[in-house]
Amino acid sequence: MTNLLSDPPVSAEPTRRHGPRLCVDLAAVAANTRLFAARTDGALMAVVKADGFGHGAVDVARTALGHGASWLGVTSLEEAFALRGAGLRAPVLSWLNPVDADFTGAITAAVDVAVPSREHLAAVLSGGIGARVHLQLDTGMARDGAAPSAWADLCRAARRAERAGQLQVVGVMGHLGCADDPSDPDNRVGRARFAWGVAVAREAGLRPPLRHLAATSATLTDPLSHHTMSRVGAGLVGIDPSRSTVLSPAMTLTAPVVGVRRVRAGTPVGYGHTWTAPRATTLALLPLGYADGLPRAAGPRAEVLLRGRRRRLVGRVSMDQVVVDVGDDDATIGETATVFGPGRSGEPTVAEWAAWADTIEHEIVTGIGARVVRT
Known part of the structure; x- marks a missing residue:
């Protein structure tokens, strides 16, 4: 009888090294950071939330700090603490936390926090003396942020705490909802509301040195929104929602061919038999699927690059695998297909995958699963 409590099985890691691979081009991150730093006279915050938009928060942060960024931004305090744990000492702002977050830890780790409500202000004050906050x-x-009707009260309460020596208000922040379309009139409304908010804060006696409203799109297209700092995340990894600027995509996803077969006309493929071969053809199997971040909705339109040509995915995207129609060309087990990349060699781009799935590039790059080896 097999002893189920005996020696553990051999690790599958050596095999995994030869599976799907995600390569992050930090030179592209560096080039994008320099471009954004040149577009604004204010400070540049490198936003590395969601593991640096799926590109590796620590690596993206270090690269950005070396090429023009002076601040780091994340959503949760856990993300901020991870940066500190990696030895990064640049100023860090965390702006989306529940009221029971570890604000004491934030003070200890010198992490700035956003305060969107009186409840959050009280929670920060309960964490100890010396917090640095951005209203x-x-x-x-x-969405996030204090409603205009609650803003003056929040500013007055923050000023009382500041005068009592309990915290320091170092920033006022907002966010534009339509900056990807520079012509949208809501951008003008957002800028006006932010200017009003700064004026109200000053009337309450606050003098925050930092004022930040612009994210990636506004940094590229709307100088009136720049103020003293801009927050750029997606742009660092090559995504421009405004489609106004050529950036350098930083992510390439590849996968090996693990199966090849020749099939007759009429052969059904995959779950539900949603695709049937219209002619005799060669099919190649790639070992990644929606559990690895390939959007299932993209299946009927998606392509990969294999042997120098675009090849269409056929059948449904499965959890762990996809099938590619190679036609009458040869395919060999072990060769590599490029799922997406910068597009310089004819491979599909992240933007194309987003279009095929009727989504945005951000969702594609942040969705690549943990099974895919990072380089």
């Missing part, structure tokens, strides 16, 4: 105003998204 956060809703400038038109009805």
